[in-house]
Amino acid sequence: MPTRAHGLRSRYRSLVVAAVAALMAVLLSPAGAQGAGSGGARTPLSEPVYSYSGAVRESVWVDTGLDGDGDGRDDRVAADIIRPREPARQGRKIPVIMDASPYYSCCGRGNESQLKTYDSDGRPVGFPLHYDNYFVPRGYAFVAVDLAGTNRSDGCVDVGGRSDVQSAKAVIDWLNGRARAYTTRTGGTRATAGWSNGRTGMIGKSWDGTIANGVAATGVRGLRTIVPISAISSWYDYYFAQGAPLYDGGPDWLSGYVDSPEALGRCAAVQQRLADGAPRTGDWTPLWTGRDYVKDARKVRASVFAVHGMQDLNVRTKHLGQWWDALAEQGVERKIWLSQTGHVDPFDFRRAEWADTLHRWFDHYLLGYDNGIDREPMADIERHPGQWSTDRVWPPRTTRTTALHPGSGTAPGVGALSLRPARPGAAETFTDDPAQSETEWAADLDRTTTAKAGFRTGRLTADLRLSGSSTVTVTATPTTSTAHLSAVLVDLGPDTIRDYGASGEGITTLTDRSCWGASTPGDSACYRDTAARTAAVDRTVISRGWADLGTYASPGKGRPLTPGRPVTLTLDLAATDHVVPAGHRLALIVAGTDRDLIDPPGSTPTLTLDLSRTTARLPLVGGTGAFVRATAGSTAADAVSMAPGARGVTPPHPAPRVPGDGRP
Structure with missing residues (x-):
């Protein structure tokens, strides 16, 4: 009997060792974790196994190779980073989710207009939106980039032009070892991204999503996917409709609105070039050629998950249609959601489904998981408020x-x-x-x-x-x-x-909140x-x-x-x-x-x-x-x-757009 008992204990210990080894293999996989899917089937899925409160929070300034403000020095853009601490200790590299925006200090992001926040030493504390709260514990880094001329970046805002696009592209180059960065704005200590595997996914609504389109159209290596939400594909079509001026002012006004206080003092020449290059005659000028991403769709390497409101009277769906058609001609992998809303983020009209779909999308394209999302219907379309249909291909083949x-x-x-x-x-x-x-x-x-x-x-x-x-x-x-x-x-x-x-x-925004990820005292994952x-x-x-x-x-x-x-x-x-x-x-x-x-x-x-x-x-x-x-x-x-008493919907008069409302 003792011999038998000893054998059982040995086999038990062997099973435990095997189980622990299997668990560690899972936790140390490129995703950071994987778990069981619905119905008991094992579907690859990154799980929140890393500490959010203990994550690394840091800032770097990346050389863009441009001198937009004419001060004789390369502009450096600020990239605030939050990443789980554990993978680097384990010798593992992780992918990046990036949102490059002009709104992090002037106007805010999301339905609650969140701004970046910093501690007394300038270290990032609060990151707008839920991307960091949700994805960092799942083994991703989140990088929030200030476009040139905004917040803590050098240079000037050029409204969709080379400087805007290069602000984000340079960070992707740095993540892949092709650009220089420093731990302070003035230089000094070089910063390296040894923790990154170079795979990047860009996301953002409105101007942020527009930059994702623009960066994808450069063909930069390392950008694996973009998720443009209510995004511009050609800036001419934001201000004009076949020569007819739209009620949106001009790019010089928009540049002045989002420029940092420092940039306002040094970017007058850039704003004048924007005004001169965008006459209200509606004529196409070289300025618009440089801000047309559709013509460069052939360069796109990244997959595209596009989201747009069919009643968006700010960034109208012409932007979506011409971009989508150009990508289709190039055979780009694509997915699309079309809602009945105006200029609204899917987090605010289909929250639970959005979090799940975005999770699986990034897992597939950034972590390499074969979770089937690329074989699901291409299109989700809102037919009535909250009621959705799907299509295998969009538009349907017939x-x-x-x-x-x-x-x-x-x-x-x-x-x-x-x-x-x-x-x-x-x-x-x-x-x-x-x-x-x-x-x-x-x-x-x-x-x-x-x-x-x-x-x-x-x-x-x-x-x-x-x-x-x-x-x-x-x-x-x-x-x-x-x-x-x-x-x-x-x-x-x-x-x-x-x-x-x-x-x-x-x-309609309610008073109750729901939580989508981990929180700290300085960065809540709970949203109205x-x-x-x-x-x-x-x-x-x-x-x-x-x-x-x-x-x-x-x-x-x-x-x-x-x-x-x-x-x-x-x-x-x-x-x-x-x-x-x-x-x-x-x-x-x-x-x-x-x-x-x-x-x-x-x-x-x-x-x-x-x-x-x-x-x-x-x-x-x-x-x-x-x-x-x-x-x-x-x-x-x-x-x-x-219908008795029915009424037509009157859209609001779109006087010059207020970027504080997330526009464009």
């Missing part, structure tokens, strides 16, 4: 560009939208009224008005889905030498949507919860586009119009994904100045549309056949059922 034509209707004042081209000579006339907007135009679709031309299908007998970017080609004859145009697609019918026009742009803010509407604008008619001959150069002479122009409409349900109607509006979104021209033109030469090309899932099925038996004069 999507086809379908030409629809405006024409005379079967009742006075009711224009038709159908597959049949209008008869030669058919025309509609309207006069630009800068006091009206898409809201008034949509509300007046069932009656003739002088400020717009409206066309609609009959009541649909089956659902009709648009997925992607649309265009509207018009032939118009102006009465003056200047004219601006708007084209709007509308879903006519009652619905409940996120109230993107209200404060919060589709969300949110809920969908909804509105009952009788019609929904689903896509829009604008243009200066004077750009008809060249998209980059406006010219005076000849009164009485027809010109043809194609307007690009913002990308969307929307299902017009059976019982609703699809409408197209062509009008002049949209009061809330573009500046008026220098005159008040009357425009006559040649309907036989006006066409909307829409990305319909199922193409022409789907449109035929959806309109079978309907007529343009069909009545529309209106």
Whole structure:
């Protein structure tokens, strides 16, 4: 018996040793940990096994190789770092999640406008957003970079230009041993990133996400993935829509807003160059070429997880659509979320799902885990507040560009939208009224008005889905030498949507908090919860586009119009994904100045549309056949059922954007 007992104890000790060895192998794996997935299946997943309170918190200043402020010295950008202490002690290197921003000291990040904080010795204490709290215990480093000219960085803000992009690219180069950094702003002790494996993922909303796009477009090695949220892809399209000035001031104003107090005193020349290079004429200049990331999509090596609100009237979804299409042409690995919100972070409209999806995305692309996220549906799309659908590929493979034509209707004042081209000579006339907007135009679709031309299908007998970017080609004859145009697609019918026009742009911020990671006294992981803010509407604008008619001959150069002479122009409409349900109607509006979104021209033109030469090309899932099925038996004069007391959503007037609100 003693011999047997001794054998059992020996085998028990052997099992314990084996178990401990297996556990240590897990904990010392490149991810820092891996655990069981749902349903008991073992799915690779980094776990929070490292101390957040004991993490290394440090700052370095990285040489950019540029001298934007003209002081004769290379600009150095500040990078505040938090990383788990244990991996370096174990001889292991870890990946980096990076958010490069101009907002860390002037305006704040996230729904609660968080700023960076430091102790009395200048060491970082508080990092905005939850990325550090959530990912550092899971074996990642988080690096928050101050763009040149902001917070503790040298140089000047150049609003999406070389200096902005180089601010973040230089840090990636340093993480990969290709750039120099120092432990103080003035130099001295060299700082090395021996703790980093060089793999970097960039993330950020608005301007931050824009920088992620710009850095990816350099093709820098070491950048494995980007997660741009509500991000710009071409800065021209932030300030202009095919020559028509948008209500957003200019890049010189934005630079002055975010420049640090020190930078304001030394960056006047940069701001003047921004003003000179971005005239409000809407002409394309070399300044915009240097801030167009779409043209360099062929250089992108990183995977892209794009998130955008389909009702974002700040960074409009044209930015998403043209970037997405360019990446698709290059075969870049991609994923997308499209919400019904305006300019809102997914942490504030789908928090739990976002944390889980982002976790698995970074685990896959930065830690190399085969967790299946690259084989999941490419697209998540919000159909109704809080209700989501998925698509294996976006836009769906059956999507086809379908030409629809405006024409005379079967009742006075009711224009038709159908597959049949209008008869030669058919025309509609309207006069630009800068006091009206898409809201008034949509509300007046069932009656003739002088400020717009409206066309609609009959009541649909089956659902009709648009997925992607649309265009509207018009032939118009102006009465003056200047004219601006708007084209709007509308879903006519009652619905409940996120109230993107209200404060919060589709969300309401609550008083309760939920926690997403580990906390310290100086950096809480707990954030105020949110809920969908909804509105009952009788019609929904689903896509829009604008243009200066004077750009008809060249998209980059406006010219005076000849009164009485027809010109043809194609307007690009913002990308969307929307299902017009059976019982609703699809409408197209062509009008002049949209009061809330573009500046008026220098005159008040009357425009006559040649309907036989006006066409909307829409990305319909199922193409022409789907449109035929959806309109079978309907007529343009069909009545529309209106929900009692329903109202249209009026977007807020986007006066010069306040970066403190996270814009752009």
